[in-house]
Amino acid sequence: MKYRDETIGKDEVTIIGAGVVLEGKISCKGNIRIDGVVNGDINANGSVAVGENGEINGEINAEIINVGGKVTGSLNAKDKLVLEAKAVLKGDVVTKILVVEAGANFDGNSKMASGKETPKFNSNVTQPASPVQSKT
Numbered sequence: 054m055k056y057r058d059e060t061i062g063k064d065e066v067t068i069i070g071a072g073v074v075l076e077g078k079i080s081c082k083g084n085i086r087i088d089g090v091v092n093g094d095i096n097a098n099g100s101v102a103v104g105e106n107g108e109i110n111g112e113i114n115a116e117i118i119n120v121g122g123k124v125t126g127s128l129n130a131k132d133k134l135v136l137e138a139k140a141v142l143k144g145d146v147v148t149k150i151l152v153v154e155a156g157a158n159f160d161g162n163s164k165m166a167s168g169k170e171t172p173k174f175n176s177n178v179t180q181p182a183s184p185v186q187s188k189t
Contacts, residue, residue: 071106078111087122094126105139118148120157127161 065083069075073089084099087107095101095109100117103109107122118130121137128134130148138156146163153159 069107071104103140105137 067081067083067085069085069087069089069091071088075089075091075093077093079085079091079093079095080097082098084101085095085097086102086104087095087109088104089106090108090110092110094111095113095115097113097115099115100119101113101115102119103122103124105121109122109124109126111126112129113124113126114129116131117133117135118128119135119137120128120140120142122139123141125143127145128142128148130146132148133150133152134146134148135152136142136154136157136159138154140154140157140159142158143160145161146159147166148163149166151163151165
């Protein structure tokens with residue numbers, strides 16, 4: 054039986070350069086930077102950075118997500134999501150910390166998570182806000 058080292062690749066950065074168009078799902082144990090176009094989902098154990106010229110058409114799941122380009126799809130950031138000034142996001146967001154810089158364009162819903170597990174956003178179910186009750 055082979056033992057697989059789970060730490061391999063955690064400190065590495067994968068770069069999808071400008072001019073590259075990738076079709077399909079991406080999974081990585083480390084960090085990834087997108088300066089090209091990805092048509093598919095991205096799952097990373099580290100961070101995902103979308104450069105100013107980067108474009109993602111799909112779901113992103115990562116510890117930290119930094120968007121400077123265009124994303125169409127839902128984002129699930131376990132720790133933090135940053136929308137830079139030139140970011141364009143069309144999709145729903147689930148994260149613990151949301152940072153939106155002036156000039157960023159965000160069209161979607163956001164859900165703040167505070168537990169260990171980041172819940173998935175279910176856009177098909179709309180729940181009414183629960184009333185606040187005072188204890189007197």
